[in-house]
Amino acid sequence: MDNNQFKSPILTVDIVLFTIIDKELNILLSKRDSGSKVFSGDFSLPGGFVHTNEDVNLVNSAIRVLKEKIDFRHSIYLEQLEAFSGVNRDPRGWSVSIAFCAIIPFSEVSTNENVKWVSISEVSGLNLPFDHNEIIEKAVLRIRNKSSYSILPIYFFKDKFTLSELQKVYEVILQQKLDKSSFRKRIEDLGVLTLLEGEYKLGSQRPAQLYTINNVKTPWFKSNLN
Amino acid sequence: MDNNQFKSPILTVDIVLFTIIDKELNILLSKRDSGSKVFSGDFSLPGGFVHTNEDVNLVNSAIRVLKEKIDFRHSIYLEQLEAFSGVNRDPRGWSVSIAFCAIIPFSEVSTNENVKWVSISEVSGLNLPFDHNEIIEKAVLRIRNKSSYSILPIYFFKDKFTLSELQKVYEVILQQKLDKSSFRKRIEDLGVLTLLEGEYKLGSQRPAQLYTINNVKTPWFKSNLN
C-alpha cells in the first residue's frame, strides 16, 4: 500500500470525438506534437497528460485537451468510455489512458492544419499509434449501441432539427433504414422534444416542423428497464 | 505533452465484489492496512496501487488486489466500471481510481478478520472513505441494469443450478418478482444453458432439472439491438 515503491504508470486521456460528415460518422485525428517523445508528427486520437495543477478531474482534462486542438463554442457531449491499460500499450512504459466518447454538432466542426476528420470506414484502414484503433472500435460500438435505445443522436444537432433529419442521423449511425412511422412514435412518446411552434424548415417540398430538445439528458427508450 | 512538468496523479484500482447472502446483494469491504497513510484501520472497498513491476494491465492489478484480500479458487467475473478522478477525492492529492465490478459465487465466499461482507442496504448507511459510497452506488446500478437484459446473474453460481434458483437470483438483484413462465422462455430462448441430462436437484418436492452455462460470455436478451 505504499505508492513510492513502484514506478507510477503514465496517465493520459484520449478523446474519440464524433461528428457526421457526408452521411457518415467521422472521427477527429490530430497531428502529434513535434516535441512528443513517441509517434511525433503522426496522426492519432487527440489526447494528453492530466495537468494536476489546473484540471479538477478527468472530464476537465478531456475538455482542456480538446480545446487545445480545435475551437468550439457550443457545448459538446462527453462521456467516459473506458480505461485502456497495460505494460506494452505505450513505448514509454506502463500506461493508462482514460478514453472518452464525445459528440460535436456537424454545424460546429472547425478544422486547422493540425487536425483532420476521418470517416470510420477510412479509419479502420489506418494503423494508428498505441491501441487507438481498438479504442475507436469500442467507441463506435458504444455510440451505436446507445443510439439504438436512447436519444443520444440529438447531440449531433446544435439546436433546431426536423424529425426527418433526426431519423437520417439515426440511420447513419445504426447503418440501417428505419421505419418513419415507428421512429416518430418512439421519439415523440419520449416527450423530450419541444415542438417549435410556427417554425418550419423550408425546402422545395412540404415544410417540416422544427423541434428542439428539452433540457433533459439522454433518456432511454422503454425497451430498457428503469 | 511533457510528462515531467506535472506531478503525476495517484493511480489505484478499487473493486466492488458482489455476492448474494441471505437473499440480498452483498459487497466485500476490507480493513485498510495499518501502514496506510489515510483511513488506516477503516473499512473500505478493497483496492490498491498498480504494481508496474508485476501487473500487465489493470485487470491483472484488480485480480491481484482481490487475491491479497480473500481466497478464491473459482474464477470470478470481472468488469471495468469507471474511472473516478479528481483533485479532492483522496486526501493525498490528485487521484484516479479505476473501479471494477466483480461477482463471486455465493458458494465460494471465504472470509477472514480483515474483510467483511455487507449488504447493500446496510452499506448505504455507512460513511466510507474517499468516494467509495458513490462507486458502490454506480456499481449496483450497473449490475441491476445488466441483469435486466443479460444473463449476467449466472456468475453468482459456481456451476450447476436450477431455473428456479436462477430466477430467485434475478429477483434478488432486480428487487421484483418475475413471472416464471416468461422468465423461463427468455432464458431458454437464449440457448446459453446446457441441460445436464439426468441430473436433478432433490428436495422435499418435485426434483428440478439442473443446468449449467455454455462457455458463452454474457449474451443479451433480444430486447436490445444486436
Place this chain on the structure above:
DNA sequence: ATAATAGTGTCTCTGAGACATTATGAC
C-alpha cells in the same frame, strides 16, 4: 391423499415494423 415446488399452456395486451394513405409546400 396432501403439500410443495417444477414445469407448461393459454390468453391478452402492447409495441414495433410493414405498408398505405393523406397533407402541403415548390414549381
Place this chain on the structure above:
DNA sequence: GTCATAATGTCTCAGAGACACTATTAT
C-alpha cells in the same frame, strides 16, 4: 396539375406478463 417530402393511419405479428393448469417428488 406534378413532384418531393412530411405526417399520419391501419394492419399484422411477436414477445411479455398474468394466470391457470399439469407434473412429480416426499411425507
